Amino acid sequence: MRAVVLREPHRVEVADVPRPEMSSATDILVRVEQTAICGTDLHPYEGRLELEADIVLGHEFLGTVVAAGSAVTRFSEGDRVVSSCVVSCGACHQCRRHQPGNCAGSRIFGLGLALGDLAGGQAEFVVVPNADSTARAIPDTVAACDDDILFAGDIMTTGYEAVARAITPGDTVAVVGAGPVGLCAAMAADVLGAAQVIVVDKVAARLKEAANLGAVAVDADQDDPADAVLDLTDWRGADVVVDAVGHESALLSSIALVRAGGTLSIPGVYNEDAITLPFGELYLKGVTLQMGVSHITEYMDEVIALTCAGKLRPGSIISHRMGLSEAAEAYRMFEAREATKIVMDPRK
Amino acid sequence: MRAVVLREPHRVEVADVPRPEMSSATDILVRVEQTAICGTDLHPYEGRLELEADIVLGHEFLGTVVAAGSAVTRFSEGDRVVSSCVVSCGACHQCRRHQPGNCAGSRIFGLGLALGDLAGGQAEFVVVPNADSTARAIPDTVAACDDDILFAGDIMTTGYEAVARAITPGDTVAVVGAGPVGLCAAMAADVLGAAQVIVVDKVAARLKEAANLGAVAVDADQDDPADAVLDLTDWRGADVVVDAVGHESALLSSIALVRAGGTLSIPGVYNEDAITLPFGELYLKGVTLQMGVSHITEYMDEVIALTCAGKLRPGSIISHRMGLSEAAEAYRMFEAREATKIVMDPRK
Amino acid sequence: MRAVVLREPHRVEVADVPRPEMSSATDILVRVEQTAICGTDLHPYEGRLELEADIVLGHEFLGTVVAAGSAVTRFSEGDRVVSSCVVSCGACHQCRRHQPGNCAGSRIFGLGLALGDLAGGQAEFVVVPNADSTARAIPDTVAACDDDILFAGDIMTTGYEAVARAITPGDTVAVVGAGPVGLCAAMAADVLGAAQVIVVDKVAARLKEAANLGAVAVDADQDDPADAVLDLTDWRGADVVVDAVGHESALLSSIALVRAGGTLSIPGVYNEDAITLPFGELYLKGVTLQMGVSHITEYMDEVIALTCAGKLRPGSIISHRMGLSEAAEAYRMFEAREATKIVMDPRK
Amino acid sequence: MRAVVLREPHRVEVADVPRPEMSSATDILVRVEQTAICGTDLHPYEGRLELEADIVLGHEFLGTVVAAGSAVTRFSEGDRVVSSCVVSCGACHQCRRHQPGNCAGSRIFGLGLALGDLAGGQAEFVVVPNADSTARAIPDTVAACDDDILFAGDIMTTGYEAVARAITPGDTVAVVGAGPVGLCAAMAADVLGAAQVIVVDKVAARLKEAANLGAVAVDADQDDPADAVLDLTDWRGADVVVDAVGHESALLSSIALVRAGGTLSIPGVYNEDAITLPFGELYLKGVTLQMGVSHITEYMDEVIALTCAGKLRPGSIISHRMGLSEAAEAYRMFEAREATKIVMDPRK
Incomplete structure (x- = not known):
């Protein structure tokens, strides 16, 4: 073959x-x-x-x-x-x-x-x-085309889980990085009941895709993401921040976005051996960090059901x-x- | 005054x-x-x-x-x-x-x-x-008008909680009764990640309102609700059934709609002293029943956030x-x- | 063979x-x-x-x-x-x-x-x-003998799940029926953090076994179980009531024991086609009912770990x-x- | 005064x-x-x-x-x-x-x-x-003396929450640091259904107190704590690790004790501005980190109930x-x- x-x-x-x-x-x-x-x-x-x-x-x-x-x-x-x-x-x-x-x-x-x-x-x-x-x-009786279902086995479910494990409906969710996983996380946040979804990136085309999903798109080259998030959250910070990048600088900027008692969810893959974190700040804020390889088979049924219902359309990417x-x-x-x-x- | x-x-x-x-x-x-x-x-x-x-x-x-x-x-x-x-x-x-x-x-x-x-x-x-x-x-900076916020103190939050305490995203949610609480429950189910929302009633105007919310409207005078729900759920039944009526006949018909291991959530007010239930069927199915006066202050912040975001619009009723x-x-x-x-x- | x-x-x-x-x-x-x-x-x-x-x-x-x-x-x-x-x-x-x-x-x-x-x-x-x-x-390296492990596949795990799915540590748990499943539920309640365990039965030998496990044993022939439970709970009722019998009379007496907002957990097997319940009372109290065949394979790992640790000893029955x-x-x-x-x- | x-x-x-x-x-x-x-x-x-x-x-x-x-x-x-x-x-x-x-x-x-x-x-x-x-x-009708209740407002509840927010019954819980909060965490772990509690310290008197509570006491000066924990967990690591110290070295040694997919719960107070973490290892393991000032009023009712029941006895310290x-x-x-x-x- x-x-x-x-x-x-x-x-x-x-x-x-x-x-x-x-x-x-x-x-x-x-x-x-x-x-x-x-x-x-x-x-x-x-x-x-x-x-x-x-x-x-x-x-x-x-x-x-x-x-x-x-x-x-x-x-x-x-x-x-x-x-x-x-x-x-x-x-x-x-x-x-x-x-x-x-x-x-x-x-x-x-x-x-x-x-x-x-x-x-x-x-x-x-x-x-x-x-x-x-x-x-x-399912063969549904409107969703293969283009959407294809991603249930990886990126859509990865982005979905990153939000699902942390969100309470009504939350503000900020996503750092508008690559495929970040865009999937933004779609998932909307479906899972986020009141606001904020997406941070520096690439105009990606920010446009995020805005098309209904998210507030923040261009980190033009605005300070922390200021933008505080401004949209009554100066609290986001309830959930998704680091969809997997790089030290993304991690550090994500910490600045999360509110006291909030969750930093990290689907981005980290290979770095060592990262220096502002641990006193994390402790004072009382941040929860969740990370690691996604539990795809735990969440893909939900993703498939929502995809078949037309509520998740990752094929758009x-x-x-x-x-x-x-x-x-x-x-x-x-x-x-x-x-x-x-x-x-x-x-x- | x-x-x-x-x-x-x-x-x-x-x-x-x-x-x-x-x-x-x-x-x-x-x-x-x-x-x-x-x-x-x-x-x-x-x-x-x-x-x-x-x-x-x-x-x-x-x-x-x-x-x-x-x-x-x-x-x-x-x-x-x-x-x-x-x-x-x-x-x-x-x-x-x-x-x-x-x-x-x-x-x-x-x-x-x-x-x-x-x-x-x-x-x-x-x-x-x-x-x-x-x-x-x-909040004074939001698009949502008072018409929507007004219901955060009662019916919108009652319908919301009835779904929120029972749903897993991707679920099929069936709502029995398309009165104000039932319609609010249907709105909430959509926002909380239901893949399918099915609303059962007998009044054409109410069913039309339900359909306008995106729900599958089932006229109990024309179709057997249990058949309709089974047909939409691969013969399983609904994951969550909301009894938004509060009357013996609604309760009994709700039981027929819920899948094995599903939840029957009852915001409808029951005053009857005694109702005869098919308890062997409930046991075999392994149904969970949740009922009682709503915990409004526990859920109204979520409802207000989602209303301000324009995702819940109960003023439409x-x-x-x-x-x-x-x-x-x-x-x-x-x-x-x-x-x-x-x-x-x-x-x- | x-x-x-x-x-x-x-x-x-x-x-x-x-x-x-x-x-x-x-x-x-x-x-x-x-x-x-x-x-x-x-x-x-x-x-x-x-x-x-x-x-x-x-x-x-x-x-x-x-x-x-x-x-x-x-x-x-x-x-x-x-x-x-x-x-x-x-x-x-x-x-x-x-x-x-x-x-x-x-x-x-x-x-x-x-x-x-x-x-x-x-x-x-x-x-x-x-x-x-x-x-x-x-496990071959543990103190627990086969007599205890044997029950992980059925009654111990059934009693355990009935409590585990409903308890918050610090709760008062009342168990109606001190048969094998009821005694296992009482053991589990203690291990899962109950502050008080109350066991109701009418058979002296069973009540003695319950008392040996550290539970408060209530003889329903001598005392009104509802009075006994109210007396031990500052007149609230039990947070969790386990109906380990599976008979209409047990169900009705269990309802009387549960506090407002509490849970009635029913591992007892019900075959009866119809039971008449005081549904207005259940609604006013806001009781949650959980029932059905146990999810043995979901809980048996916990039971085995706790049995190997010597914290659960169902072999005693x-x-x-x-x-x-x-x-x-x-x-x-x-x-x-x-x-x-x-x-x-x-x-x- | x-x-x-x-x-x-x-x-x-x-x-x-x-x-x-x-x-x-x-x-x-x-x-x-x-x-x-x-x-x-x-x-x-x-x-x-x-x-x-x-x-x-x-x-x-x-x-x-x-x-x-x-x-x-x-x-x-x-x-x-x-x-x-x-x-x-x-x-x-x-x-x-x-x-x-x-x-x-x-x-x-x-x-x-x-x-x-x-x-x-x-x-x-x-x-x-x-x-x-x-x-x-x-409560004035209980056996517990003031010596135990006194700590419900601070250290007992701090140790309790650190475990309660992370444990599944049957877990192995490792506590790093046998000071007052660490000992309270060890007591709590036992009451909350841990199958095994392991306490790591270097001070003989503290280790003796831990052993008196039924924990496996590991002297970090004599044994490698990671080896000890792996040996007791079928080479997996602990499901929950509590860092009750609040110092960079404790944090790093705690990371070595936690299993893949486990939780590192940090009641220890961190003031350090910067700590360098093996983030690739944390990501690969899929560790969840929880930290911050305790939610005392959320947990003190449970602690008081369990103290009144004689299951928690922090006065012993x-x-x-x-x-x-x-x-x-x-x-x-x-x-x-x-x-x-x-x-x-x-x-x-």
């Missing part, structure tokens, strides 16, 4: 590789129909995350089941499914506590041996392990549609920030 | 009565600017609830503070405020558990001695006890605006169901 | 039946080492629940894994395990909402075709389906130990209330 | 000062019967917190009401009360969100103008503002009882760590 393979940093190719095979009675084999490039894919692409040679990339995808293991109860041939990007074991202490993002045996598609050795979804076929837990049926055969160009554009979000069709 | 006084069942008059006086350092005196007639007012009006003679009626009102007790910290002369219809003590076991609706010393405006002997708000002036806890400032001097006619119309919701201006 | 078979009402035999066979890659086969008779077993034994002929009975058991399906990840041959009495699918709407007791495809061991056609655990061997979800390893060969006599004694709890050893 | 006055760092005197006067209808005047010295009192005593001259110190006290303002509803002359150390307004956004520790107008007894200008409780009399919210009646007249010596001893906890009687 054809698949996107990472030969070396900055070089992906569409190669002919063996179709992956099911190895457990709980696996399903899926013919991929849509697959997206995620910011996380740039970690191996840019060489920041070193993977084994010739890994098949990709962890955002949907498609149709072509085979199901004997112990799979929810799916059979012909079902259309979307998959969580993370596969959890369902049995460890964390999984039983409903924290699959902290699963002791977490695996992620297309990110190599250290993350579970799962071939990625930027391919004609992909094997989804632990399918009853990992995948979800795509797709900027480009390409064939899988154009993957090299797609990766180049995505790295160069020429595209917000690229979806590829493995049949092309 | 002028006030609406209940002389005997079915006879209200606008009488000249002494202006109420503050008796505690925590009281405020409010000049009333808008006051509504609530379904609960019909209990004394129709003689179902016997009150002392010449009670000043009314528990839905907003206005401007004209005097504040020395221990009041939140309000001063000139502030515009809306009041909870219930006054709780703030100090009993239930209040400290954040259940003011179950306060051991609960008082309700305009409902006589047994409910705390508080003169009502259908008058030029009203005293609001325990003001820091009972009243809320009306107002059908008539009249002067206080027309109170007798207003009560007649309201009892005769010629009006959905009547707001009176005490200055007229 | 030898197994307890129900020939007809009131007649069980230890028969030689085929060893059950695993049929799914997620099954395990367990050699049973301890198995108890539960009150629920009396339903078929007494003919109140009609089953197919020659059903192998029993749903409380522990033992050692002798074979594990290829998709089982948590267990392998030689592991000692205790099983939930209920097997849930893990994939339906309710399971994904962490309500396995409401699973659309719930199965219970030893209760016949309608409940999933699972051979029971009063046998030398039993097949446990969906093992990663249904069973739990018995075992009154008789017998060999499986004595099953006929064991059932006779249990029905005649000559035994509180009987544990049988299938090796004898 | 006599009161403990701070003349300058390291010099307290028992001086004759004017009896404080009530200034609001919501105040009560209390004759103090017991008052303790808290670690926080050392901040001004040692000059780390600069106060105005001649401040009356002390924020842990109980006594008898000698006068109550006209708007006070819960208390009257002769009632015995314990007071929260923090006075919150009850009306701001945070108070209405049940976060009084983050009150916009927080005041603390005996800590000077910046913290609300409240005279302290190390005196014959003290005025307690906002009494219905700040104070609690001491009192090492010395002295007369108020010996305050200078008491402060000297407490600073010199010659006493764990000193209680003074203002009548002596």
Whole structure:
């Protein structure tokens, strides 16, 4: 089958590789129909995350089941499914506590041996392990198109959880960073009952997308975000601040936005070994910090229900549609920030 | 001052009565600017609830503070405020558990001695006890008009709480009864993240209002509500069912709509001494029942924030605006169901 | 193998039946080492629940894994395990909402075709389906003996959940009915932070057991339980009342014990089609009612951890130990209330 | 009246000062019967917190009401009360969100103008503002002695909240620091359903006290705390870690003890402006951090109920009882760590 393979940093190719095979009675084999490039894919692409040679990339995808293991109860041939990007074991202490993002045996598609050795979804076929837990049926009677459902397995649910775990309806939610996850968090905040959503970024196009979602868009190059948030909250600060960036400067500016007793929710990925925080200020304010890999399978049912209802429309952030055969160009554009979000069709 | 006084069942008059006086350092005196007639007012009006003679009626009102007790910290002369219809003590076991609706010393405006002997708000002036806890400032910088804020002290918050205490975002919420509380519950369900809202009633005009809110309106005279709900929920039933009626037949039909493991939330007022329930069915389904007087002061901040944000617009249910001097006619119309919701201006 | 078979009402035999066979890659086969008779077993034994002929009975058991399906990840041959009495699918709407007791495809061991056609655990061997979800390893490094762990799969966890889902630490918890589930609820209430535990029954021996657990034992034949509870709660009533009986009279007396705004938690099984409730009183009090089949697999990890720590000791309610060969006599004694709890050893 | 006055760092005197006067209808005047010295009192005593001259110190006290303002509803002359150390307004956004520790107008007894200008409780009399919210009646029918109730207003409730806001019953809770708050946290963890409590310190006497409470005591000078915790948790780490120290080194060692997806709860007071954290590790583990001034009035009812029930006995940490007249010596001893906890009687 054809698949996107990472030969070396900055070089992906569409190669002919063996179709992956099911190895457990709980696996399903899926013919991929849509697959997206995620910011996380740039970690191996840019060489920041070193993977084994010739890994098949990709962890955002949907498609149709072509085979199901004997112990799979929810799916059979012909079902259309979307998959969580993370596969959890369902049995460890964390999984039983409903924290699959902290699963002791977490695996992620297309990110190599250290993350579970799962071939990625930027391919004609992909094997989804632990399918009853990992995948979800795509309802066939709904208005929502695949473009929206596709993101239930990763960025939409990541942004959603970042808000859902912290919000009380009526809150003011501030989102730092209007990339895909930040925009998804802003959509989720609106649906989850935020009275006000404020989005901070420096890129005009992203701020415009945020404003289109109904958020108050704050250009950090023109206005002090802390002043803007205080001004909109009777000088209290935001009840919930989402750091959707994952960088020291974003974290520090997020702290300035949160009210006393508020929550700083951090879906942004942090790799830095050390960050110096104003801990006395955090203590005095009484801030709660929540962070870590998302618990996708805990929240994706809510996201799918709200997507099918037309209340979440993350497909709006797709900027480009390409064939899988154009993957090299797609990766180049995505790295160069020429595209917000690229979806590829493995049949092309 | 002028006030609406209940002389005997079915006879209200606008009488000249002494202006109420503050008796505690925590009281405020409010000049009333808008006051509504609530379904609960019909209990004394129709003689179902016997009150002392010449009670000043009314528990839905907003206005401007004209005097504040020395221990009041939140309000001063000139502030515009809306009041909870219930006054709780703030100090009993239930209040400290954040259940003011179950306060051991609960008082309700305009409902006589047994409910705390508080003169009502259908008058030029009203005293609001325990003001820091009972009243809320009306923000002056917002788009929402008084018509919406008025209901934060009673029906909007009652409908809101009925949903908020039970919903998980993504749920299907079914509301039985499209009266004022039911319509408020339907509005709240949408704002609180319901994927689907289904409203059941038999009155065409009410069903139309529900449909205007985006709900699926089910006419119980034409369709079996249980069939309709099962059809919309993949044969599961609704996650949350709100009984906004308060009558045995509504309760029994609500039970048929709720899914296994779902919640039946009952803001509707029950006075019946005995109701025969299919308890084996409730047990097998594993239904949770929540009921009782609303915890208005626990939820009205959220409601006000969402109203100010324009996400809740309960003012849309107002059908008539009249002067206080027309109170007798207003009560007649309201009892005769010629009006959905009547707001009176005490200055007229 | 030898197994307890129900020939007809009131007649069980230890028969030689085929060893059950695993049929799914997620099954395990367990050699049973301890198995108890539960009150629920009396339903078929007494003919109140009609089953197919020659059903192998029993749903409380522990033992050692002798074979594990290829998709089982948590267990392998030689592991000692205790099983939930209920097997849930893990994939339906309710399971994904962490309500396995409401699973659309719930199965219970030893209760016949309608409940999933699972051979029971009063046998030398039993097949446990969906093992990663249904069973739990018995830690081998702990002080707690098997006698305590045995009940984690049913009555201990049922009593525990009934309290856990309703309690706030510092609460007064009243338990109506000091049978096995009621005593387990009383133990759980103490461990979960109740300030006071009150147990109501009429049988002296049971009340003595309750008192031994540190509870205030109220003999309903000598004192009015409502008076006793009011007296112990500053005239409020209990914050949480557990109806561990499952009978109309217990339900009605439980309602009298609960405070305004309190919770009535009902693990007791209700089969009655209709019960007449004082609904006006329930509404005025603002009572929450929780009921239904327990979510065993949601709570059994907590129960096992607390049992291993020696904080829960449900083994104390075992009154008789017998060999499986004595099953006929064991059932006779249990029905005649000559035994509180009987544990049988299938090796004898 | 006599009161403990701070003349300058390291010099307290028992001086004759004017009896404080009530200034609001919501105040009560209390004759103090017991008052303790808290670690926080050392901040001004040692000059780390600069106060105005001649401040009356002390924020842990109980006594008898000698006068109550006209708007006070819960208390009257002769009632015995314990007071929260923090006075919150009850009306701001945070108070209405049940976060009084983050009150916009927080005041603390005996800590000077910046913290609300409240005279302290190390005196014959003290005025307690906002009494219905700040104070609690001491039940007179209970076994618990004043020694235990005294700490409900500060350290016991601080330790309790640190655990209560984070624990799931059955958890392993590790407490770093066995000072008064740490020991209270360990007591609370046991009562709140921890399966295991582990206490880490380096002082033998404190570790012995922890062991007396039933905790596993780990001497950080002899064993690596992280190894000890991993060894006791099947190599997972603790579900909840309480940093009861408030110092960079404690924070860093606490991070090493928490499991993936666990919570780090920080009642310890942080003044440091900047602490460098291993943020990548925190993110990968998915740790939640909770910190800030305790919400005393939210939790003290639970603590009082559990203290009256004899389940919490913080009086056990009192090492010395002295007369108020010996305050200078008491402060000297407490600073010199010659006493764990000193209680003074203002009548002596």
